[in-house]
Amino acid sequence: MAEPILGMRFSVLFMAGGAVANPIDLRFRRVSGLAVEVETEAQPSGGCNTYQQPLPKAVRHGNLVLERGLALGSPLTAEFNASLSSFKFLTSNVLVTLLSADSLPLAAWLFMKAWPVKWATSDLDAGEPGLVIDTLELAYTRMQPMRL
Structure with missing residues (x-):
């Protein structure tokens, strides 16, 4: 029986202009938005009033949502800011890869032709210590799931 796949090991790679990714x-600590759905339209069915097709x-x-600790000296943050x-807006392809325990x-x-639509930083609270988290949100033209 196969072991269940855990979603705690992953990588995110921004592919822009053939440049080598900055480590x-x-x-990222969390990735969300790995979903696609088909929008439907109800069509009456040939004189039958009991249901619609x-x-x-x-x-x-x-959107693709990425969360990470505040990163100083990040080219990605500089690009978002610009x-x-x-x-x-310059687009880039983004590859999110789920990794095994052996990487x-x-x-x-x-995610093809991704571009930034939102950038948020967590609240700062002098009364409670905690990590400062940046949330980066990207729109994109198309998502292609790949099972390896």
């Missing part, structure tokens, strides 16, 4: 920008209308997906400040790839999700 600071590979580490759902028909596929469009593929819809939410995009949101100048309102000029071997098990599955992956490729």
